[in-house]
Amino acid sequence: SSYRSGPQVCIVGAGPAGFYAAMHLTKKLKSVNIDILEKLPVPFGLIRYGVAPDHPEVKNVINQFTKVAQQPNVNFYGNITLGKDVHLHQLRQHYDAVLLSYGAEEDKTLGIENEDATNVIAARRFVGWYNGLPSDKDLKVHFVHVMLTYLAEQQLFLVKEMLPLDVARILLMPIDELKKTDITEHALCALSESKLKEVYLVGRRGPLQVAFTIKELREQLKLKNCRTIWNDKDFIDVDKIVPDLPRPRKRLTELMLKSVNENQALTDDDQTKYFKPVFFRSPNKFLVDNNNHLTGIELTCTKLVGDKLEEQRCVPTGEKDIINCNLAFRSIGYKSVQADKDLILKHGVVENNKGIVEDSAGLGKLYVAGWLGTGPVGVILHTMGNAFQVAKVMLENLSSTDNFNKGGFTEIKKIITENNSNVIDWGGWEKIDKFEKDQGKIKGKPREKVCSVEKMIELAKK
Ligand code: FAD
Numbered sequence: 001s002s003y004r005s006g007p008q009v010c011i012v013g014a015g016p017a018g019f020y021a022a023m024h025l026t027k028k029l030k031s032v033n034i035d036i037l038e039k040l041p042v043p044f045g046l047i048r049y050g051v052a053p054d055h056p057e058v059k060n061v062i063n064q065f066t067k068v069a070q071q072p073n074v075n076f077y078g079n080i081t082l083g084k085d086v087h088l089h090q091l092r093q094h095y096d097a098v099l100l101s102y103g104a105e106e107d108k109t110l111g112i113e114n115e116d117a118t119n120v121i122a123a124r125r126f127v128g129w130y131n132g133l134p135s136d137k138d139l140k141v142h143f144v145h146v147m148l149t150y151l152a153e154q155q156l157f158l159v160k161e162m163l164p165l166d167v168a169r170i171l172l173m174p175i176d177e178l179k180k181t182d183i184t185e186h187a188l189c190a191l192s193e194s195k196l197k198e199v200y201l202v203g204r205r206g207p208l209q210v211a212f213t214i215k216e217l218r219e220q221l222k223l224k225n226c227r228t229i230w231n232d233k234d235f236i237d238v239d240k241i242v243p244d245l246p247r248p249r250k251r252l253t254e255l256m257l258k259s260v261n262e263n264q265a266l267t268d269d270d271q272t273k274y275f276k277p278v279f280f281r282s283p284n285k286f287l288v289d290n291n292n293h294l295t296g297i298e299l300t301c302t303k304l305v306g307d308k309l310e311e312q313r314c315v316p317t318g319e320k321d322i323i324n325c326n327l328a329f330r331s332i333g334y335k336s337v338q339a340d341k342d343l344i345l346k347h348g349v350v351e352n353n354k355g356i357v358e359d360s361a362g363l364g365k366l367y368v369a370g371w372l373g374t375g376p377v378g379v380i381l382h383t384m385g386n387a388f389q390v391a392k393v394m395l396e397n398l399s400s401t402d403n404f405n406k407g408g409f410t411e412i413k414k415i416i417t418e419n420n421s422n423v424i425d426w427g428g429w430e431k432i433d434k435f436e437k438d439q440g441k442i443k444g445k446p447r448e449k450v451c452s453v454e455k456m457i458e459l460a461k462k
Helices: 016-028 045-049 056-069 088-094 123-131 163-172 185-193 214-222 238-244 247-265 380-399 409-417 426-443 453-461
Strands: 008-012 033-038 074-078 097-100 120-122 146-151 198-202 226-228 273-278 281-288 294-305 313-324 327-331 365-368
Touching (some): 008 016, 008 088, 016 033, 016 045, 045 056, 074 426, 088 097, 088 409, 097 380, 120 123, 123 163, 123 185, 163 214, 163 273, 214 226, 214 247, 238 247, 281 313, 294 327, 365 380, 426 453
Parallel strands (some): 008 097, 097 365, 120 327, 146 327, 198 273
Antiparallel strands (some): 281 294, 294 313
């Protein structure tokens, strides 16, 4: 093609990091040729499989990414897994630069007793289940009377952990409202049959350290037929600290205090569900019956020590508490996997310097962006900032030479088709996309996601 004279860039992972990097590179370097390789037949990573179904406005970035992918010098190649269909050294051999942006898929475990019990579930997998991620579509969730979601490791004023409130909201939201979203049919069925009454949200620290945003809390408090019950004791003296808090934290805390006071005035009926945030508790062990089914969770009570709010540490008080529940979601963070044997990960991320991974002589330069390089922190906006920054560094390096002669995907395709003949291009994704939207129209929702890779491939190849 006419773009052959420019550098060949390979991006692995079609989530926000990969797309934002491609956006920046194509804007600044017209001669660049970009191939985006993605494990799934479909693009967009956690925009499609993480963001809550009732937040369609967050998914609007998909429109920008689509424009990026439709440029003549950008190619999407889905259903290609790094480490399985193609190896890192092969990509580095045939591209001038390789950017890894394959995210952080694995969830961290608590490492406590009976964590393998039936109905102790990674919240991330539950999210994958209701969002139609093929690998989570068969997750077994036994909906029973009392539930618990668990939010630990709330980092002091640091991480915006969106997930636990997403999960609580989806569990407690009226089915009629969920129906209008792109939540998968199997999740809708299961949720409409669930007899769920209560959801606890357990945090190690106090109300001043919560990791959700005011917008999320507002949504939660506004849920129809749901009453939020706070533990008054958790809020002792909080009102005295409020005036000195930084503004966002102040407004969030004021909203909580307002809700604590409002609670008493409400009356319940048999439709009412309950959301119960519980602070100063850390899970000690899961309690199970003879069949290894979850029956409850033993918690260690905690308190904060230290004078300065930002420097307070959480320590156990020695007291114990038990919450009876039959389903627990764990949400304490994620880590990246080692997709390729040539990659070195430390504490779940690929070590890098401003996105540059240590060089190997003679091979195309290696970069990392998004959660794989930063760790699983922050919202899409953070990921965008990081991806732009890494793309800038890539540009500087690519601009310092004008001798480009790598084969790019022409060479990679030879390697891939030996074992895998089902590479899905952007046209293939557009067919899947159209099918999903058509199916959604019939049901009065934005789309009905296809949840099986085989079906996706079949649609794309039509
Ligand atoms: P990802 O989005 O995970 O993309 C990685 C891509 O790489 C995926 O498409 C994956 O399939 C692919 N891949 C993985 N392994 C391989 C391989 N071996 N070979 C090829 N491809 C591979 N942020 C917000 O701003 N708003 C929200 O509402 C919001 N909700 C969230 C909900 C959840 C459950 C989670 C976990 C995060 C949420 N975030 C939200 C944060 C946001 O999703 C992240 O900031 C962002 O997705 C990180 O982008 P990424 O490209 O690094 O990773």
